[in-house]
Amino acid sequence: MKAPASPAGTREFSGARSVARKLALQALYRWQLNDCPWQELLAEFGGADDMVRADAGYFRALIEGVGRARAELDAQLATFSDREPGRLDPIEHAALLIGLYELGYLPEVPYRVAINEAVSLARRFGATDGHKFVNAVLDRAARVLRPDEH
Numbered sequence: 001m002k003a004p005a006s007p008a009g010t011r012e013f014s015g016a017r018s019v020a021r022k023l024a025l026q027a028l029y030r031w032q033l034n035d036c037p038w039q040e041l042l043a044e045f046g047g048a049d050d051m052v053r054a055d056a057g058y059f060r061a062l063i064e065g066v067g068r069a070r071a072e073l074d075a076q077l078a079t080f081s082d083r084e085p086g087r088l089d090p091i092e093h094a095a096l097l098i099g100l101y102e103l104g105y106l107p108e109v110p111y112r113v114a115i116n117e118a119v120s121l122a123r124r125f126g127a128t129d130g131h132k133f134v135n136a137v138l139d140r141a142a143r144v145l146r147p148d149e150h
Helices: 007-033 038-045 049-053 056-080 090-105 111-125 130-145
Strands: none
Touching (some): 007 049, 007 056, 038 056, 090 130, 111 130
16 A cells, blocks of 8 residues: 655655765765865765755755864763764764754754664664664763753
């Protein structure tokens, strides 16, 4: 049986955001290995093959937001984790930056979506059990950053 159509293309929009998050993860991973201004990430990854399926505006918002708030996000990460941000696996770190940014700066993104998407990225691209760490850290963060939702 076919699922009912979602209102105003919500399902397609959601999928496009997932692709934007995947591209943002790749860009933030690259950023950790070879530091540069965040604007260069927009130019480099804006032409990626997957961008045609991505919400390009959301990709830009994630990269710009994380780029501008990285020091603050890493400070928050240090309080929610037992590891220093600089000692994290780059994939886990990138997924956590995206999740923390969504939790702290994008209240329209439900906290469960922010956590699930970050965990999914860590599961897909990270180390074997890295997704468990990402889940635990973002769950702690959500309790503080979204107390009314959690």
